[in-house]
Amino acid sequence: LITAHINLEGDALGSELAMYLLLKSMGKKATIYNNDTTPSIYRFLPSVEVIKNTLRNQRFDVALILDCSDSSRTGKVKDYLSHADYLVNIDHHISNTFFADLNWVNPKASSASEMVYALCKHTEIMNKDIATCLYTGIFTDTGGFTYINTSSEVHRIMYHLLHYKISPKDIYTKIHSGCRLQDLKFIAEVIHSLRIDQRNRICWALIEHWPKKSDFDITEIIFSIMRLVKNAGVFVLIKKVSRNKVRVNFRSNGRVDVNKVAKFFGGGGHKSASGTSLEMNIAQAEKSVISFIRRYTNGRKKNR
Numbered sequence: 001l002i003t004a005h006i007n008l009e010g011d012a013l014g015s016e017l018a019m020y021l022l023l024k025s026m027g028k029k030a031t032i033y034n035n036d037t038t039p040s041i042y043r044f045l046p047s048v049e050v051i052k053n054t055l056r057n058q059r060f061d062v063a064l065i066l067d068c069s070d071s072s073r074t075g076k077v078k079d080y081l082s083h084a085d086y087l088v089n090i091d092h093h094i095s096n097t098f099f100a101d102l103n104w105v106n107p108k109a110s111s112a113s114e115m116v117y118a119l120c121k122h123t124e125i126m127n128k129d130i131a132t133c134l135y136t137g138i139f140t141d142t143g144g145f146t147y148i149n150t151s152s153e154v155h156r157i158m159y160h161l162l163h164y165k166i167s168p169k170d171i172y173t174k175i176h177s178g179c180r181l182q183d184l185k186f187i188a189e190v191i192h193s194l195r196i197d198q199r200n201r202i203c204w205a206l207i208e209h210w211p212k213k214s215d216f217d218i219t220e221i222i223f224s225i226m227r228l229v230k231n232a233g234v235f236v237l238i239k240k241v242s243r244n245k246v247r248v249n250f251r252s253n254g255r256v257d258v259n260k261v262a263k264f265f266g267g268g269g270h271k272s273a274s275g276t277s278l279e280m281n282i283a284q285a286e287k288s289v290i291s292f293i294r295r296y297t298n299g300r301k302k303n304r
């Protein structure tokens with residue numbers, strides 16, 4: 001059984017499908033089972049049609065949980081994990097809770113896909129389909145090779161994968177040309193409402209109405225525009241979920257550890273990308289989150 005986190009994106013799907021194809025090449029039977037349906041922008045991925053969103057009562061020898069800091073991140077699949085005799089956790093989140101029987105957690109890896117690549121290297125199994133999946137996962141989790149996790153190892157892997165005649169242009173176009181006009185107008189509204197604290201290098205936005213589920217990853221696009229702001233180092237999106245619930249996403253240019261910030265608020269993730277959910281209204285969330293980041297960054301300055 002192969003699964004990954006809710007709110008599927010490139011690394012979750014890329015690592016799952018590469019793992020599936022690797023196991024098939026080794027003559028193993030494998031099933032991918034996800035909480036969410038696959039966003040249309042990722043339906044170009046090889047073997048994507050094998051992914052299931054429902055399963056009957058079935059037993060598995062092993063469950064491989066990819067790109068999940070915690071088993072609850074698998075959504076409804078969590079209740080199904082007891083159908084497997086042995087759980088393997090393969091992840092790169094620094095906030096991982098070591099929930100499985102075997103925990104392979106490497107926060108230095110750019111992505112779960114990079115970790116699956118290591119398995120392919122070890123087994124000497126690679127082909128165009130696996131390379132396409134791994135490229136997609138690493139590409140998305142490194143923000144197109146622009147985030148702080150873009151290591152020399154990432155480029156070494158890309159060098160190897162490009163030998164398999166994959167097309168970076170096609171993959172980029174598939175992932176980045178799915179924006180609907182209404183999504184773009186929504187993004188424009190958010191950009192229009194950006195708030196900036198120049199002194200503390202914080203840039204954030206409050207979003208009262210997040211659009212109905214779009215296949216396009218609006219969050220990442222907004223962050224990529226926020227990153228253009230001169231001197232900003234921490235980026236925050238505070239989204240209203242319901243009257244007394246907000247979702248907060250954090251990004252950092254690397255100087256501020258936003259895993260620690262998210263952790264303070266009961267969440268987690270990576271040093272440069274994290275998130276949490278809060279039981280409060282959007283104004284309260286803004287006040288407590290932004291003032292915490294101000295205190296946190298000022299504390300860091302003093303300790304330097």
Ligand SMILES: [Mn+2]
Pocket residue numbers: 011012067092110111112141
């Ligand atoms: Mn990942």
